[in-house]
Ligand SMILES: Nc1ncnc2c1ncn2[C@@H]1O[C@H](COP(=O)(O)OP(=O)(O)OP(=O)(O)O)[C@@H](O)[C@H]1O
């Protein structure tokens with residue numbers, strides 16, 4: 323059984339617009355299964371850029387990336403989509419829910435796409451997650467009828483639906499007030515400690531970071547401490 | 549399962565923008581409706597005009613034509629072999645216009661399996677005597693029963709009865725124009741003079757109107773025997789043999805065969821009316837062009853709505869991709885949206901197109917040229933419906949293809965970073 327969830331080896335990334343601009347320099351690190359890791363660093367140091375690469379959405383980089391032991395290097399767009407669907411749960415700063423669908427349906431969609439379980443079972447699981455996150459009553463509402471904190475909890479429920487290898491979040495509390503940030507943090511710690519969910523959270527919030535299992539610190543596109 | 553999910557998402561996106569979708573679908577409905585109505589109407593019109601010609605005109609006509617001698621004597625002399633000849637000393641000979649041995653020819657044709665029917669005809673130049681003036685005219689000696697049966701002669705008799713030609717001795721059916729000039733009524737006795745000076749008193753038994761003024765102003769009809777009597781010719785004298793075939797398409801080939809076999813001139817309907825077919829083809833082409841243009845315009849409507857939808861739904865597309873939907877899934881979603889607009893809009897269009905055609909088919913349409921037609925002709929040809937369906941699906945697919953491809957190429961990183 324593979325123990326590392328993520329293994330990044332020598333990742334470099336350039337933005338080549340008018341001038342070549344190196345955003346990531348030789349990023350090498352790994353995250354073991356069950357770890358609760360935060361990534362911190364100054365604004366503009368390349369945290370989001372790294373996360374997009376780790377999440378397989380950005381394929382324009384040098385270096386090697388292994389998810390659950392499998393190399394992502396030569397995978398096609400469609401295969402990467404399957405990896406994202408199956409192994410990665412996402413939470414963004416802005417909640418990115420589909421306003422055309424109910425909260426429940428939003429949570430269910432990645433599960434329906436994976437089709438590991440029947441629609442009925444997926445629905446049941448979605449309800450379980452919503453219940454755990456305390457928003458079961460909002461299941462049949464539409465996202466634009468929810469508060470910011472509630473929306474972020476829906477996004478977390480959606481990230482959980484396929485029992486992912488890892489949940490990645492990019493400043494999940496960046497858009498929330500203190501109280502809601504606290505709620506979201508508590509959810510993450512519960513996931514980490516109670517369910518041994520692997521988590522990789524990008525954050526500015528040093529207080530938040532200090533309460534995670536491990537902090538990866540970045541400066542100017544390089545990892546300086548871990 | 550997967551198809552259902554794609555369908556589900558497509559439907560939700562569609563319903564979220566149902567007003568625009570409806571407008572796009574109505575565009576398709578409208579164009580399919582017009583496409584069907586237009587082609588059905590044109591098809592009906594073409595069929596009507598074609599049938600006018602094919603019902604009324606012999607498929608093959610056998611006759612004798614005055615012709616110049618094909619070979620002039622000067623050409624026979626070997627010394628002039630390489631010379632240009634301009635001496636034409638032999639003029640067209642005064643050949644009899646009648647068909648030799650017509651009885652045997654008709655009998656032979658009757659036995660021919662290709663032939664549906666044969667009608668003899670005798671055409672003669674005459675004068676209609678009105679008071680002191682004479683009107684030039686063309687007298688047709690016909691077998692009224694055969695003409696009615698084969699060439700719908702009876703349909704063009706607007707007063708009287710075609711059968712009276714054979715029932716009444718020396719009866720005549722006058723062209724409407726001739727009758728008007730002569731102030732003739734049914735039952736009147738008129739006089740005609742043949743080219744050889746013979747006069748004959750004829751009793752008006754009916755009026756004929758083909759709708760073509762140059763015909764109605766000169767032609768009239770009598771029994772074959774009456775015409776022979778006027779011309780002082782024997783009972784075998786006829787100038788034309790009109791043939792109706794079982795299969796009109798064989799006319800050109802058979803015309804050649806009969807011409808050689810009976811040593812007569814033979815002309816087939818296709819050659820005699822080539823301009824007609826061309827006209828029909830042009831009408832059909834124009835209606836198809838207009839119909840397809842309508843569909844393409846509707847296609848642009850779909851293209852627009854999809855582009856707009858994709859622009860609005862960038863975030864949704866990004867999130868679908870981030871959560872594991874591939875570019876292909878996204879493309880299928882939008883193509884499905886386009887196709888459902890096309891299929892639903894087109895399906896309704898087929899029904900309303902049928903409805904509109906049916907309405908057109910009830911609009912009164914009376915014209916002298918077409919005495920048997922009382923409403924606008926419509927061709928309810930299933931082929932138009934098939935073409936319309938295929939085209940509506942095809943154009944909507946095309947209209948959906950490019951926006952969908954664009955959607956499938958959306959880079960979620962760009963969208964997510966852009967927030
Ligand atoms: N598309 C792009 N083209 C050029 N440069 C870019 C592009 N996207 C990001 N950058 C640059 O790359 C650097 C890293 O950006 P990134 O978004 O990863 O920073 P970050 O650490 O997430 O910052 P923040 O904490 O503010 O979110 C920044 O200097 C940014 O200006």
Ligand SMILES: [Mg+2]
Nearest residue numbers: 369370371492
């Ligand atoms: Mg960032």
